[in-house]
Amino acid sequence: MANIIRIGACLPRLRLERRAMAQAMGWLVPGAGAGRGTRTLAFWDEDSVTLAVAAARGALGRDRAESLTFATTTPPFAEPQNAALIRAALRLPALCLTQDATGTPRATLLALQAALEGTAPALIAAADRPVAPAGSTAESRMGDGGAAVLTGPGAGLFTYLGGASLSAPFLHRTRASGAETALDWEERWQREAGYQAQVPPAIAAALTRAGVEAGAVDHLILPCPIPGTAATVARLSGLTRAALAEDLADRTGDTGAAHPLLMLAAHLPRIAPGQIVVLAQFGQGATALVLRAGEGVADHPGLPALDQGIPESNYLKLLAFQERLDWDRGLRGRFIVQEAQSTAYRNAEALLGFVARREAETGLIRFPPRNDVPGEDWPLADRGGIVATATADRLAYSRHPPNCYGLLDLQGGGRLMMDFTDPEAADLAPGDPVRFVFRVKDIDEHSGYRRYFWKAVRDTGRGL
Amino acid sequence: MASGIKDKVAILSMGCSRFGERWDIGQEELMREAYAEALTRAGIDPAAIGAAWYSSHYDDIGAGKSGVPMAMALSLPDIGVTRVENFCAGGTEAFRGAVFAVASGSVDIALAMGVEKLKDTGFAGLPTASRGTLAPMYLPTHTNPGNFAQLARAYEAVHGIARQDLKRAMAHTSMKSHANAVANDKAHLRKPITIEQAVQAPLVADPLGLFDCCPVSDGAACALVTTPEIARALGQAEPVLVKAVQIVASNGWEAQQQGWNGAYVHTTRQAAKAAYAEAGIADPRQISLTELHDCFSITELVTLEDLGLAEPGTAWRAMLDGRFDAGGAQPCQIDGGLKCFGHPVGASGLRMLYEGWLQLTGQAGARQLGAPHSALTHNLGGAPAQNVCSVTILGL
Numbered sequence: 001m002a003n004i005i006r007i008g009a010c011l012p013r014l015r016l017e018r019r020a021m022a023q024a025m026g027w028l029v030p031g032a033g034a035g036r037g038t039r040t041l042a043f044w045d046e047d048s049v050t051l052a053v054a055a056a057r058g059a060l061g062r063d064r065a066e067s068l069t070f071a072t073t074t075p076p077f078a079e080p081q082n083a084a085l086i087r088a089a090l091r092l093p094a095l096c097l098t099q100d101a102t103g104t105p106r107a108t109l110l111a112l113q114a115a116l117e118g119t120a121p122a123l124i125a126a127a128d129r130p131v132a133p134a135g136s137t138a139e140s141r142m143g144d145g146g147a148a149v150l151t152g153p154g155a156g157l158f159t160y161l162g163g164a165s166l167s168a169p170f171l172h173r174t175r176a177s178g179a180e181t182a183l184d185w186e187e188r189w190q191r192e193a194g195y196q197a198q199v200p201p202a203i204a205a206a207l208t209r210a211g212v213e214a215g216a217v218d219h220l221i222l223p224c225p226i227p228g229t230a231a232t233v234a235r236l237s238g239l240t241r242a243a244l245a246e247d248l249a250d251r252t253g254d255t256g257a258a259h260p261l262l263m264l265a266a267h268l269p270r271i272a273p274g275q276i277v278v279l280a281q282f283g284q285g286a287t288a289l290v291l292r293a294g295e296g297v298a299d300h301p302g303l304p305a306l307d308q309g310i311p312e313s314n315y316l317k318l319l320a321f322q323e324r325l326d327w328d329r330g331l332r333g334r335f336i337v338q339e340a341q342s343t344a345y346r347n348a349e350a351l352l353g354f355v356a357r358r359e360a361e362t363g364l365i366r367f368p369p370r371n372d373v374p375g376e377d378w379p380l381a382d383r384g385g386i387v388a389t390a391t392a393d394r395l396a397y398s399r400h401p402p403n404c405y406g407l408l409d410l411q412g413g414g415r416l417m418m419d420f421t422d423p424e425a426a427d428l429a430p431g432d433p434v435r436f437v438f439r440v441k442d443i444d445e446h447s448g449y450r451r452y453f454w455k456a457v458r459d460t461g462r463g464l
Numbered sequence: 465m466a467s468g469i470k471d472k473v474a475i476l477s478m479g480c481s482r483f484g485e486r487w488d489i490g491q492e493e494l495m496r497e498a499y500a501e502a503l504t505r506a507g508i509d510p511a512a513i514g515a516a517w518y519s520s521h522y523d524d525i526g527a528g529k530s531g532v533p534m535a536m537a538l539s540l541p542d543i544g545v546t547r548v549e550n551f552c553a554g555g556t557e558a559f560r561g562a563v564f565a566v567a568s569g570s571v572d573i574a575l576a577m578g579v580e581k582l583k584d585t586g587f588a589g590l591p592t593a594s595r596g597t598l599a600p601m602y603l604p605t606h607t608n609p610g611n612f613a614q615l616a617r618a619y620e621a622v623h624g625i626a627r628q629d630l631k632r633a634m635a636h637t638s639m640k641s642h643a644n645a646v647a648n649d650k651a652h653l654r655k656p657i658t659i660e661q662a663v664q665a666p667l668v669a670d671p672l673g674l675f676d677c678c679p680v681s682d683g684a685a686c687a688l689v690t691t692p693e694i695a696r697a698l699g700q701a702e703p704v705l706v707k708a709v710q711i712v713a714s715n716g717w718e719a720q721q722q723g724w725n726g727a728y729v730h731t732t733r734q735a736a737k738a739a740y741a742e743a744g745i746a747d748p749r750q751i752s753l754t755e756l757h758d759c760f761s762i763t764e765l766v767t768l769e770d771l772g773l774a775e776p777g778t779a780w781r782a783m784l785d786g787r788f789d790a791g792g793a794q795p796c797q798i799d800g801g802l803k804c805f806g807h808p809v810g811a812s813g814l815r816m817l818y819e820g821w822l823q824l825t826g827q828a829g830a831r832q833l834g835a836p837h838s839a840l841t842h843n844l845g846g847a848p849a850q851n852v853c854s855v856t857i858l859g860l
Contacts, residue, residue, distance in 0.1 A: 331587040340597035351601050366720050368598065389618050389726040389849075393610030393669040395589055402669070405604035406614055407849060409722045417719060417849065419604040430621050430726075441601065453602050 002116050004291065005156035008058025009265045010051050010127070010146040011252060013422055014041040015309035016318060021140055024315035029135030037250030041312055042129045042144035044321040044399035045421055045439040048072040049082050049452065051127035051146030051258070053089045053438040057381075059148035060090060065123035067097035069111040071257045074128045075102055076450060078177070085452060086125055088352035089438045091379065104283035105223075105256040109165075112149060112279075113287055116160040121152035128256030131322050133181050139318075141225045143253025147261030157268070157300070158277065158291035162210030166202045167285040170194055180324075187226055195229050195282050200237040202286035203278055210290035214238035217290075218275035221245040221267060223259040224282065239278065243270065251306055266303040273298055310423055320399065323443070332397040337444035337451060344451070354381040354436065354454045356414055365414030383411040384435040384459055392426040402426055408434060408456055421455040428458060435459040468742040472567045474695035474703035475858070476688040477506030480818045483683035483806035484652040491520070491527040491581040492537035494684035494808075499538050499577065502686050508698070510538075513688070514571025516545045517561035519554035519578035521809040522591065526581045534577055551593075551845020552757060553711060554578060555685065555813025556854035560709045562689050572694055578815075579684035580808035590680055590809070608759065609677055611847035613669035616762040618726030620671075623777035631671060633780035634761035635662035638675045638803055640789050641758065645800025647830040652681045652806030676761040681806025685814035687821075704824045707743035707838070707857040710735045719849040729844060731853035732770035736842075739855040740772075745838075748772040749794065751857070752836030753823055755816035757844040758801040767842060768796070771855070790831070798823070798831050809845075813854060816841035820858045 015038035022033025042051065052070055068090070070083040083098035101107035108126040115122035127146030132138035150156075172190045175182035184190075199222065207214055220242040222230040230244050245267035248259075255262055260281045271277060271293045280288040319325040349355050350368050356378040357369030365378050390406035397403070404425035407417050420428050421439055428434065434456035441453040479501030481494045489497075503510060518534040520526055527533035531545030550557040555578030562574035585591050590608060620630045639659050645651040662675035695703035712731040718724040740748060748771055756771065758764035768779040773794055774787075782788065788796035799805050799819040802812060820839030822828040838859040845852040 331585070332589075332592075335592070338597060338600065340601075343597040344601060347598060347601070364721060366716070368602065388722070389614035391610045391613040391617070391669050393607055393613065395607040395609050395668050396605050398605070403605060403607075403610065405606060405610065407719065407726065413722065415720055415722050417603055417606075430617065442605070451601060 001160050002119055002122070002151040002153060003156045003160055003294070004116070004158040005063065005150045005152055005154065006059050006061055007157060007261060007265045008055040008060070008148045009262055009303055009305060010054035010058070011305040011309065012040045012042045012046050012144050013308070013310045014043060014312045014317070015039070016041040016312045016315065018140055020313040021315050025135030031137040032135035032140065034137040034140040035249060038309070038311065039140065039253030040143040040145055040255065040309070041318055042321060043422060045455070046129065046144065047076050047440055048074045048127040048129050048146070049076050049085055050439050051129065051144065052125035052148065053086055055127065055146035055148040055258070056086065056090055056123055056125040059150045060123060063150060064121060065092060065096070065150060066120040067122045068092060069099050069101050069122070069124045071101045071108040071111050071124060071126040072128055073102060073105055073256050074130050075100055085352060088348055089452070091353045105259065106281045106283035106285070106287055108257045109260060109279065109281040109287040109289060112151070113163045113165060113289055115151040116163065116289065119153060121150065124149050124151070126257040126261055128258055130256055131180050131324070134319065134324070138184055141249065141254050143255045145252055145255035145258045145262055147258040147265060149261055155294055155296065157296040158293055161212060161290040161292055162206055163287065163289035164202050164205030164209060165285065165287040166198060166205070168198055170198065170284055191226050191229050195224055195226070196232055196236055199233045199280055199282055199286040199288070203237040203280060203288040206278070206288035206290050212276055212290055215240050216276055217242045217278050219243050219245060219267065219271055219277040220280065221260055221264050221277065222280045223247060223254060223263055225249065225254040242278070262303065266306060268297055268300040269302040271297045329397065337442050337449055339449060351453055353379065355379050365410065365412060367414060367416050380410060381436050381454065384433060385410045385456070387428050387430050387432045387434060388415065390420070390428050390430060404428065419455040420457070422457045424458065433459040469563060469567055469709055470707050470743055471692065471705050473563045473689050473706045474692045474700070475706070475821050476573065476690045476695050476698065477502045478685070478687045478818045478821045479505065480650060480685040480815055481683050482650045483681045483808060483815070485583050486682040487583065491533070491579055494581060494682060495534060495537045495577055495579050498684040498686045502688050506688050508573065508688070511541045512573050513541065513543060513575050514573055515543055515562070515565050516540055516575040516577065517558035518545055518547045519549065519558035519810040520547065521549055521551065521554055521580060521593070525584045525591070526579070550711070551852045552759065552809050552812060553843040553845040553852040553854040554810040555815070556709070556841070556843050556856055557711065557813070559687055559814060559817060559856065560711065562687065563706055563709055566689050566691060573688055573690045575686060575688055576814060577684065577686040578811035578813060580810045581682050582680045582808060583682050588680065606847070607669070609669040609672050612760040612762055613672045614726060615766060615848040616671050619762060619766060622725050622727035625780060627671060630780060631663050632659060633765060633783050634676050635659040636783050637758070637761040637764050638662050641797045641801045641803035644790055644798055644831065645804030648799050648805060651800045651804050652679050653800070653804040672760055672762065678759050678802040678807045681808050683806055683808035683811050683815065685811045685818050687814055687817060702860050704821050704858050704860060707859045708739040709854070709856045710738040710742065711852065711854045712738070713852045714846070714850045724849070726848065728766055728776065729770050729848050729851065729853065731851055732767055732842065732844065735853045735855040736771045739857055743857040743859070745857065748840070751838045751840045753798055753820070753833060754794070754796050754840045754842070755799065755801065755819050756796065756842040757812070758797055758803050759807060759844065761803070763844060764796070764801070767844070771840070771842065795833060798833060813841065813843045817856060817858065824858060824860055
């Protein structure tokens with residue numbers, strides 16, 4: 001049995017206001033913009049892989065893992081394995097069991113259960129950037145986000161006491177391979193025959209295995225986009241004193257595979273060492289994990305990113321970022337992304353891991369690295385830099401003009417011309433500190449093929 | 465010890481097509497237009513040409529790869545034709561090839577042609593040049609205005625220049641070139657503009673506005689070069705001689721290390737230094753006229769400093785004072801420059817040499833300067849951080 005060592009999270013900066021969604025689509029679809037507050041909106045260059053990488057960097061710290069599971073219902077690639085890209089971006093050792101876990105958002109807790117019931121250090125990186133029909137209730141309830149957890153021996157946030165998973169051919173949401181959006185069955189049926197019928201037995205079995213009484217549970221973490229359902233599940237499960245974790249519906253929306261871990265992270269400041277937590281998730285059955293909080297939860301900051309968003313009132317950005325708007329890209333926007341896979345592979349350590357080289361004879365740091373020159377690998381991802389020159393280019397094709405880029409002086413030496421990203425990229429000026437994030441570099445409009453590289457964002461010192 | 469190119473090669477003749485949006489003709493016709501002028505001015509049989517160099521930057525538009533398109537377009541006499549490509553320095557690169565061929569004694573007369581047919585892309589501005597397979601995997605999707613806007617921002621930051629002062633100096637730069645081009649019937653843009661128009665133009669890449677950017681033009685220019693002896697034998701009493709040709713390519717220092725402050729162009733300084741040494745010039749301010757690579761107004765300001773024509777951080781003020789106007793102490797871009805003559809990439813280096821040759825031989829018509837004795841041309845291809853720079857000096 002292993003423990004939960006650390007949790008990492010990544011929320012996109014943009015928070016789309018639901019009233020803007022209602023205003024844009026409500027004339028056509030009465031349920032548009034359902035709910036209150038905001039939902040997270042991934043920037044054009046954020047997808048489930050990049051959100052997973054960002055979250056996993058936080059979960060890993062300086063530790064290493066022997067396996068990596070990427071849990072998502074929205075993998076960018078049907079083939080190849082997405083986890084292979086994530087491992088390379090995280091620079092985990094090549095001797096690593098990588099796998100994608102998909103089909104249900106519950107893939108996250110299924111992977112987590114397997115990891116906790118093993119002993120080796122394991123990383124589960126969960127993220128979703130879901131797509132739903134324009135104006136639908138689902139679109140409003142959804143959000144984009146990533147969360148990750150590192151498990152292994154040793155003290156950390158939680159000790160694993162036991163868990164159970166239950167499987168059911170309950171098809172409340174279906175989406176054929178290749179289809180973009182899902183079909184959701186009636187909500188009351190989901191609630192009553194789904195959540196309320198399937199989650200309590202999983203919780204009961206998990207508590208039995210953990211040797212914990214239902215009445216001893218202090219906290220229940222159960223993502224459910226249907227209001228009030230988690231409370232009913234708690235009552236049906238006999239969790240008489242359990243506090244319910246906030247579902248974050250008004251702030252992030254339901255982030256799918258990432259959501260149980262995001263809710264857990266946000267709830268951490270309310271959990272005291274020694275308390276019992278049930279972490280549960282639904283989807284073609286249910287999984288429940290029973291955890292006992294360790295000393296690591298004390299003084300945990302929770303999920304500060306919740307309060308560090310940028311309000312967005314333009315619904316069309318969602319459609320544009322999700323590539324669902326046939327906008328006028330101009331002739332400059334018509335280009336083919338050359339896959340050049342053999343080039344990409346022989347430079348994978350540099351491009352995905354963001355590794356330069358320190359040349360032995362001169363001490364120079366160089367990117368791209370000259371790997372035929374004696375020297376040592378010089379990882380850049382955690383170094384950050386200072387803007388040397390910058391531009392906001394209105395002529396270059398961009399999915400969020402102006403296209404912002406410039407020369408960066410890398411901490412420790414070396415210099416590189418890089419893309420700046422995120423909504424405030426145009427504000428970056430010479431002298432500003434930046435840190436690096438793993439993002440989509442470009443997307444081929446026709447094949448859908450995408451490439452990844454690192455970009456610069458302002459370093460606020462908050463570790464966002 | 466190399467002795468340099470000084471006085472070993474003469475310009476026998478030059479030609480230049482009309483620049484602009486030449487919707488009616490293609491790359492072949494542009495070359496023939498320039499070539500016909502050069503042949504007529506030289507009065508030679510094309511059979512006397514021993515070798516040719518051909519500069520064209522883009523090959524997905526225009527006429528394609530290799531020397532064959534030029535050999536066919538000009539019906540050259542079964543000679544070697546070498547296509548060169550070196551960003552915006554390509555025209556000068558072709559010239560250098562022809563000059564070296566003559567200087568080596570390999571041929572008596574060589575042809576250098578530069579051409580670009582840019583207005584077959586369907587959009588304004590330059591198309592994105594191919595960068596191989598690796599670079600697009602990490603470098604930003606950039607444009608030239610974006611690249612040179614960084615030069616402007618660094619220039620104002622390093623020298624502490626107020627944005628409004630820089631904008632006015634850049635506007636004056638463009639206003640001056642527009643005024644110069646009015647008298648040039650081969651120029652692309654021949655309408656004068658005001659400083660206010662330029663200052664208030666829409667931004668392309670902050671702080672560069674529309675009038676800070678040169679146009680994208682169709683055009684061709686060429687040179688026939690030979691030995692000074694042959695030039696004299698063909699009737700040129702005082703032929704224009706090549707005093708220096710230098711080309712420097714960035715080796716990664718500016719873009720990969722931290723020594724460069726972004727407010728000047730390293731290769732220009734290096735190429736200028738080498739060219740002045742080759743030509744034996746102690747003070748570049750004694751050069752009669754300059755045609756420099758004003759792809760953007762900021763490039764002209766920075767290049768004036770890099771060439772030693774103004775002290776670092778002062779060109780903007782000197783520009784506002786009129787020192788580089790047609791009637792100023794150091795006329796610059798007397799033909800309108802890239803800004804108004806136009807910028808067909810592969811041809812621009814040879815277009816500048818064309819103006820230098822016209823001025824030195826007294827054939828510049830309405831824009832003829834008094835009695836020039838020397839001319840400097842400068843090309844900058846690529847971005848300030850990573851580029852190819854050429855400096856050529858002609859003299860009598």
